[in-house]
Structures are given as C-alpha cells and as structure tokens.
Amino acid sequence: MRMCGPVGGLLTALAVVFGTAVAFAPVPRITWEHREVQLVQFHEPGIFNYSALLLSENEDTLFVGAREAVFALNAHNISKKQHEAYWKVSEDKKARCAEKGKSKQTECLNYIRVLQPLSTNALYVCGTNAFQPACDHLNLTSFKFLGKNEDGKGRCPFDPAQSYTSVMVDGELYSGTSYNFLGSEPIISRNSTHSPLRTEYAIPWLNEPSFVFADVVRESPEGEDLGDDRVYFFFTEVSVEYEFVFKLMIPRIARVCKGDQGGLRTLQKKWTSFLKARLICSRPDSNLVFNVLRDVFVLRSPDLKEPVFYGVFTPQLNNVGLSAVCAYNLSTAEAVFSRGKYMQSATVEQSHTKWVRYNGAVPTPRPGACINREARAANFSSSLNLPDKTLQFVKDHPLMDDSVTPIDSRPRLIKGDVNYTQIVVDRARALDGTIHDVMFVSTDRGALHKAISLENDIHIIEETQLFQDFEPIQSLLLSSKKGRKFVYAGSNSGVVQAPVAFCGKHGTCEDCVLARDPYCAWSPAVAACVALHQTDSPSRGLIQEMNGDASTCPASSPLPFPPPGSSSLSCLGPDSSSSPRSPWPASGPGPDRRLQVTLLPPFLSDQAQHVHALGTFHLFCQATGPADVHFLWEKNGRELEVCVPTQTHALPDGRALVLSWLRDALRESAEYRCSALSRAGNKTSKARVTVTRLEATQQERWTRELASWRAVVGEHDRMMQSWRKAWESCNQDAF
Ligand SMILES: *[C@@H]1O[C@H](CO)[C@@H](O)[C@H](O)[C@H]1NC(C)=O
Ligand SMILES: *[C@@H]1O[C@H](CO)[C@@H](O)[C@H](O)[C@H]1NC(C)=O
Ligand SMILES: *[C@@H]1O[C@H](CO)[C@@H](O)[C@H](O)[C@H]1NC(C)=O
Ligand SMILES: *[C@@H]1O[C@H](CO)[C@@H](O)[C@H](O)[C@H]1NC(C)=O
Ligand SMILES: *[C@@H]1O[C@H](CO)[C@@H](O)[C@H](O)[C@H]1NC(C)=O
C-alpha cells in the first residue's frame, strides 16, 4: 500500500506516539497457543490458497474453494473430506499466460474466487483460470464440473492478486471485480440472462476500488417480491471528493436495486440505481481515522429490528498495526441513499475539478431510487420508463454527500498492535437473558480474537492461535446452528474449525466466571465450566456473572484469582510459555526513547513525486527528539540556501517535536534529504523529485497538490492543539 495523504499520515503519527497511554488497547484476557487447543483442520497435500468458504443450506457441508480445487467437507468435523473436484489449467493455456509475462508457477493457475449456491444440487464456481477467468457449474450429486467454460470476465478477476466479491441472488450473480487483463477497469455487475447490468466506466462511479464484500437485503417479508430488494457492495476506493497529495482512501457502501433493468436510452444496460456513500469509522476525540475497509459481516437475527453491518477497518498508513470495528444500522445507510444530498463535480481553474454538495433541484422520481410502490403508483413500473432527467442525474451524481455514521458514532472496538483481516459476529444469550454481540475477528498473524462490549467497555475474552505459522487469515465463516456453533477460518495453507468457546478449559468456578464469556457457565453439579449452547439441561444452578463477580462461586477454591473487572490483566495458563503480549510496540515515552531522534510519517522517502519544470511542489518532514533537535535540508548533497519554515514545539517531558516544510521549484530532477540532527544522533530520509514534460495532466496534478498542501498547512495549528491535548492526557495516564 502506498503512503497516504499528509493529514492521514499526521493522524496516524499521533496514534503512534500517544497510543501508549490511550485506553483503547484492550488485551485478550487469555491467549490459547496453537498447541493448547486441539482444533480440527483440513489441508490437502499440494493444494494451497483456501480462500473461498461456503456452508450448505442445512449447514452440514462446508464447501472450500482453493487453488485448482473445490472440496466438500463434513461441517461438524472438517477433517472428514466428502468430495473433491479439480479444475486445472491446461498446459497450452498456461504457456499462453506465461507469454504475457505472468508467472507460470503461481499466477498462471486457476484460483477459485466465486463459490456460490446455484440450486439445491449445483454450485456456481468461477476461477482466474490463468488470466482467462471462467465459470462453471459443479454438480453436487456427482461432484463433477459440467465443463461449461463460461467466460468469467466481470465476475472473477484475471489476476489472483486482485480484489473481488460476489453474491448470488435468486440465481443471478452480482459481483465486484475488474473487467480486463490489466485490472484497470473496475466493474460492479449482474450476470443475468434477461437483464445483465453493469457500472458506467467512469471515475466518479468507481475509482481504483478494492472490493471487500457484497450481500442482499430483502425489502419485503418472505414470499412478497416487489422487486425492491437491495444489493449492497462494500469497498475501499481512492477519493475523488477530498484532495490530498497522495491517494487518500475512502471506505464505501454502494447500493443497487434488484429490480433495476437499466435505462432505455441513457444508462442502457447500466445500473440506474447505483449510489455510493462514505462509511465513517473514526474516534473524534482522538483524531483516529480508520479509512481502509478490510471485511464486512451482516448480523441478522429475529430479535434485531434490522440487519447490522459490522466492518473491520485499519488506517491507511498502518506501520504499527491498529485496527477498529465499526457497526452500522441498515436504516442509517438507507436514509443516506433515500434522503441524503448528492455530490456534484464542479470545474474550477480550467481543468481542476472539485466535488461539492449539490444544492439544486433534484428531478423526480428521485435519482437512484428503487422502483417502489410510490414509483409504480406514478406509472414508473420499471427503470426502463424512468425519465431521461432522472437517469442523467444519477449518471453524473453517483456519490452521496452525506456519510454513513456508525452506531453510537464511535468504533465498537479499537485495538493496537494487530492487523485485523476478517470478522463474523454471533449473538449469544447470557444466563441472565442479556444478548451479547460476540465479535470474532481474525488477524494477519493467524489468530482469532473474541470480543464483546460490556458497559461501554470492550472485553477481549480470548485470543486463539488458529494457524501455527502466523499466516494471514483470509476468510472467516460462522456456523451458528443451535448446539453446533463453529468458526471456520481459511488461509493459504488450509482450513481450521474452532468452537465458539473453550469453556471446558476453565478448570475452576472462578476462572469460568472471570472469563466473562457469555457462552460459558459453571455447573456445580458436574464441577465443570460448560458451554450453554451445548447443554440441554435447565440453567438452574449454573453460575455466570458477566460483570466478573466470582463471589457467587462456592467458597472452596484455593486458587488465587485476579480481582473482578481486571480485563487488562493477561491471564495465561501456568504452563504457557508465552508472555502476555503488550498491546503496543515497546515505544512508550520511557527514558531511552527520550534520547532518541525519531522521524515521524509522512517520511520524505514516501514523498517521491513527478513535477513539471519550474512547478512549485512541497516536501514535509516531522521528527521528535531531545530539545536540540533541528532539521537540515539538502538538495543533491548540498545544504539548501532557501528559507525552510520550521516549527518546534516543546513537549512536557523535555523533548521537542519539529515540523518543517520545504517549497521549491526545479528545472532538473533532484534528490532531497531532510536530516533531523541532535546531539543524540541523526536521522535522515530522502526522496527524488523528478521533472517531467509539461503536460496538462501534470499541470492539473500540480494544482491539486498545491491546493492540498495549503489545506494541510492551514490545518496544522488545529492539529497541534489536539497533539498537545493528547500528549497531556497521555502523560497523566502514563505516570
Ligand atoms: C497462495 O499460497 C501461496 C502459498 O502459501 C502463497 O505464497 C501465495 O501468495 C498465495 N497466492 C495468493 C494469490 O493468495
Ligand atoms: C474428526 O475426525 C477425525 C478423523 O475421522 C477424528 O480422528 C477426530 O477425532 C474427529 N474430531 C472430532 C473433534 O470429532
Ligand atoms: C448430476 O449428476 C447426477 C449423477 O451423476 C446426474 O444424474 C445428473 O443428471 C447431473 N445433473 C446435471 C445437471 O448434469
Ligand atoms: C452468466 O452469463 C452467461 C453469459 O451471458 C450465461 O451463459 C450464464 O448462464 C449466466 N449465469 C448466470 C448465473 O446468470
Ligand atoms: C500490520 O501491517 C503492517 C503493514 O503491512 C505491518 O508493517 C505491521 O508490522 C503489521 N503489524 C502487526 C502487529 O502485525
């Protein structure tokens, strides 16, 4: 991932420095090492990249899509393989792929990317097929591919490294992926015989998106099909509306209507209902912005009025590993699409465009709306009847001005020192009847965190090392069938099946109660910690206190236990060799660090850029260190003679923060260095600024960059204040 915009970078820098003392670094109460939990696993020798997981309708079979293979496993014990089907790439196809410069051993294979139910006895499967995406039907009775060899363009990426998402809705496949060999043409489409639709190929519709997830939300009660069901797509894309020097990523939710048939003239065979909005996941009081979406889970339950979207986010610049979970009500997103303001692009200063709120008149029917009862009543029975004005408007204004804010306007969970990758959420009823949304979040190091919210506090019940090799977990699936609740995790090396709780591992009543795990309760009758979803016996006599008050336990335990509410204590088993993991890298404001000079992002080395001759550009450097820390700027090895503005801010512990920004113009390419010098040592970062031919695009880019630097410098004072505030609270907490 590229360096992010300066504001994003500065914000993350704040998080890095102040993270040490900020209270959002919950530690898992227990860590289960891989060898401590005997998990059921599946791995077929010679087969890798187990990236697609699908549960059968009755949840008794787990289908797994890997590289060149699909497996059917017993969902109760995935080590029991029921069937397998291989889909290999032919040698001449492989050779043709290699001729185009792709790797024959890795890229020119068939990576299964789409694994969706087609009917009760068939799956719809698509694979990258050596950069020639293809789709086929898998007969579940014979477990054989039918050999249809459909062109999979637009449904499956060419490149196994590219993002993709898909969902099957009533036998039609909705997918988000790239449409060409280069991966440069993003598309959200519907594969349908009677009405295939796609997005317009235009930057305002999709701008270098990274697809994450898609799902359908049914509008009307079962059986009653008004064609008003919606399909939601989640992705991260490059911002068009905010201007920064670097590519600023924005997490999005987009929506299309199932009943959409495209326009008659305008938007023919294109979505007339494609609208998108920004997802907000940030902590306003700490300036933390999470702008890269990693995964989404839709929580549905009969006792929930509406589905809730859970998203896992990271900041764009994440060298320390910081992750968050935000939850959104469906109705909040729907309100933005059905009542929010649109954004409009305006051309300023010749070629330079800017996105602003559109305050003018909006045509009726409302652009981007589904064909609902009201539309039908007004004789618009299909999107094919929509007036040109409405269609032209939505074609030009796919982006909403309003953003989708999370429930409670804040993340559910923020965690340091971890990169979360995937999420599933289960609803568990505790013994006292309260319902807990249990979040299972996987990491890029093979672990699974299980967390709940307790009285405005987050409690990470446990961390389980699912994969021995600390590899990224790429897919998570929850089976929440009564009595048999499992989490399935897929990675490059295999699939793991984990129970939702390890109640039996809590050996005493105190340990069982202190776990504060809604799935577990102590049974004095059998003197064991039991899983509530597995006991048929009445809950009478069971002991569970979600506040961690273990005083209700029979007064016989000789074992010492931590005081109630000690969620920040990391309690490892006595035979566990690992030490409690620190929630933050060891970079607190300790005595050693005080003497060090540290460059903070955005580093100069990430600011390499192309400019046109004599166009102005800016470079930025930031560092902390002893009070005498200052900058030296060099150009091609010689100290710069122009004036370079610098700001120094004394920090309460005697250290200093220095910021410096250089404005320059060049005739020829040059190398710039900024060095933070002090008696404690020097730190240097360098970047090359390359002069290119004068072109309109460069000119435009230069104007944009200058404008964004102005914005950054303008914001600087405001940010200094939050820096200072955060620093002060940090010191209070730390000492
Ligand atoms: C497939 O798995 C191999 C082996 O772990 C890994 O090196 C490779 O990066 C994976 N490829 C993709 C596209 O995930
Ligand atoms: C799963 O199946 C394997 C092989 O049949 C067996 O050895 C193992 O004990 C089973 N595990 C569980 C938890 O049932
Ligand atoms: C699927 O396989 C079964 C058993 O071999 C066969 O009877 C059936 O016709 C096949 N279905 C299709 C659609 O090919
Ligand atoms: C997808 O499109 C292809 C080509 O138009 C068609 O043959 C196939 O049946 C479609 N599949 C689905 C699931 O709609
Ligand atoms: C998180 O990911 C970033 C970027 O890939 C990496 O530099 C960092 O070490 C990771 N952190 C953890 C705790 O895994």
Ligand SMILES: *[C@@H]1O[C@H](CO)[C@@H](O)[C@H](O)[C@H]1NC(C)=O
């Ligand atoms: C809808 O069309 C019908 C039949 O053409 C007509 O009678 C009715 O007045 C129309 N309604 C509206 C709201 O235009």
Ligand SMILES: *[C@@H]1O[C@H](CO)[C@@H](O)[C@H](O)[C@H]1NC(C)=O
């Ligand atoms: C989300 O929905 C819940 C329950 O339906 C409600 O209590 C809450 O106020 C909603 N939050 C927002 C931000 O709309």
Ligand SMILES: *[C@@H]1O[C@H](CO)[C@@H](O)[C@H](O)[C@H]1NC(C)=O
């Ligand atoms: C740091 O820079 C100063 C001035 O350029 C130089 O005199 C000194 O030797 C440098 N120190 C180190 C440790 O590189």
